[in-house]
Amino acid sequence: MKTKRTILCGVFAVILALTFTACDDGSGGGTFVAVTNITGVPATATAGTVLTLTGTVEPARATNKTIVWSVISGSAAISGNILNAPAAGTVIVRATITNGTARGTNYTKDFIITVNGGGNTHTHTYSTTWSYDATQHWKECTANDGAKTDVANHTGDPCNDCGYDSTATPVTFSSVTANGSSTATTTTLTLTFSDAIAGLSANDIALSGVAGVSKGTLGGTGPTYTLPISGFTAGGTLSVAVSKTGYNLRDSPKSVTIYYTDGWTWTGITIPPYYNFQVDSAINSNAIAYGDGTWVAVGYSQYDDVYFFTMVYSADNGET
Ligand SMILES: [Zn+2]
Ligand SMILES: [Zn+2]
Numbered sequence: 001m002k003t004k005r006t007i008l009c010g011v012f013a014v015i016l017a018l019t020f021t022a023c024d025d026g027s028g029g030g031t032f033v034a035v036t037n038i039t040g041v042p043a044t045a046t047a048g049t050v051l052t053l054t055g056t057v058e059p060a061r062a063t064n065k066t067i068v069w070s071v072i073s074g075s076a077a078i079s080g081n082i083l084n085a086p087a088a089g090t091v092i093v094r095a096t097i098t099n100g101t102a103r104g105t106n107y108t109k110d111f112i113i114t115v116n117g118g119g120n121t122h123t124h125t126y127s128t129t130w131s132y133d134a135t136q137h138w139k140e141c142t143a144n145d146g147a148k149t150d151v152a153n154h155t156g157d158p159c160n161d162c163g164y165d166s167t168a169t170p171v172t173f174s175s176v177t178a179n180g181s182s183t184a185t186t187t188t189l190t191l192t193f194s195d196a197i198a199g200l201s202a203n204d205i206a207l208s209g210v211a212g213v214s215k216g217t218l219g220g221t222g223p224t225y226t227l228p229i230s231g232f233t234a235g236g237t238l239s240v241a242v243s244k245t246g247y248n249l250r251d252s253p254k255s256v257t258i259y260y261t262d263g264w265t266w267t268g269i270t271i272p273p274y275y276n277f278q279v280d281s282a283i284n285s286n287a288i289a290y291g292d293g294t295w296v297a298v299g300y301s302q303y304d305d306v307y308f309f310t311m312v313y314s315a316d317n318g319e320t
Contacts, residue, residue: 032063032102032103033059033061033062033063034062034063034100034101034102034107035057035058035059035062035064035065035097035100035101035107036058036059036062037057037058037109038055038056038057038058038067038095038097038107038109039055039056039058040054040055040056041053041054041055041093041095041111041113042054042113043111043112043113043114044113044114044115044116045083045085045091045113045114045115045116046115046116046122047085047086047087047088047115047116047117048085048086048122048143048145049122050082050083050084050237050257051082051083051084051085051113052081052082052083052182053067053069053078053081053082053083053093053095054081055067055095055111057097057100062097062100063099064097064098064099064100065097065100066097066098067081067095067096067097068095068096068097068098069081069083069093069094069095069096070093070094070096071083071091071092071093071094072092072093072094072110073090073091073092074089074090074091074092074113074115075087075089075091076091076093076113076115078093079257080181080182081182082182082257083113085113085115087115087117088115088116088117089115090112090113090114090115091112091113091115092110092111092112092113093110093111093113094108094109094110094111095108095109095110095111096108122143122145124141124143124145124147124149125141125142125143125208125209126139126140126141126142126147126149126150127139127140127141127142127206127208127239127241127253128206128208128241129206129241129243129252129253130161130162130163130164130243131148131251131252131253132154132159132162132164132248132250133250134164134166135153135154136151136152136153136154137150137151137152137154137159137161137162137164138150138151138152140253142208142209142237142239142253142255143209143237143239143255144237144239144254144255163243163245164248165246165248168246168247168248169195169246169247169248170247170248170250171193171194171195171197171247171248171249171250172193172194172249172250172251173191173193173242173249173250173251173252173253173254174192174193174194174223174251175190175191175192175254176189176190176191176192176240176254176255176256177189177190177256178190178238178256178257178258178259180235180258180259181259182259182261183261184259184261185259185260185261186229186235186258186259186260187228187229187230188226188227188228188229189226189227189228189229189238189240189256189258190224190225190226190227191205191224191225191226191227191240191242192223192224192225193222193223193224193225193242194223195222195223196221196222196223197222197223197242197244197247198246199244200218200222200225200242200244201218202215202216202217202218202227204242204243204244205218205227205240205241205242206240206241206242206243206253207229207238207239207240207241208238208239208241209236209237209238209239209255210232210234210235210236210237210238210258211232211233211234212231212232212233213229213230213231213232213238213258214229214230214231215227215228215229216228216229216230229258232258232260233260234260235257235258235259235260236257236258237255237256237257237258238255238256238257238258239253239254239255240252240253240254240255240256241253
């Protein structure tokens, strides 16, 4: 890893292709091996709970093995390899491997996924912080499914329960986004408000819904702020609640998907991080991201036990 970082420090937007030497094979060329099947794809999902789509590409030495997922029937959305079906029913997803059948011919296979009702399996977990408008307060489910509890009118001004103060400055919590992806751990949340909030700090932000998340130092002067997060060992839906004395925060809490990965993971292949690489030639064009967020692989291929990556160095995160 030291070798890699030393060589690559300071390089910007350089397109490289990297050879991963898992064994001493050394064969750089190789004959095209077509995909013949994809197996092991999940057959069931739960409404309202994300499902990670995985599949085993056969044969193992197929030249191109990166699956791109899409929904072709049913009520569901796919982001990367994360399927989110909001309601019970049947969803048909399609797995496409670019140039999987031959160079210039994609391999596709469709899979039926039965989505079971979420009503029997999801137990609402309510935020510990209040949400409110000008007349009422309530607590929202951290899964951001619209469920509310403890709905009641304010009990004073300022409210004895939620702290709503009709004379405080109204600010809307406009959005929260997270970096990261199914192959890159989230490191930063970006919070945007309708206006800057004087003196806002990480202590004014409560995170729940994902175990082990710890906060760094809030950055920015508003209305957009960045909050580093770390410490979690699994991704999920993170609820972000903001409160600040002197402000009435509207539309808080909000939810965002965060990601966790512990290495290089592609469908059917897991490669540990921090291997040494050699420069080689470009291969294909499926977008994936390197674990620390500074490298973006735009393609890979495999010949026997040698992996070829096409990499773009997109930013220097200051790591030494
Ligand atoms: Zn819920
Ligand atoms: Zn209240």
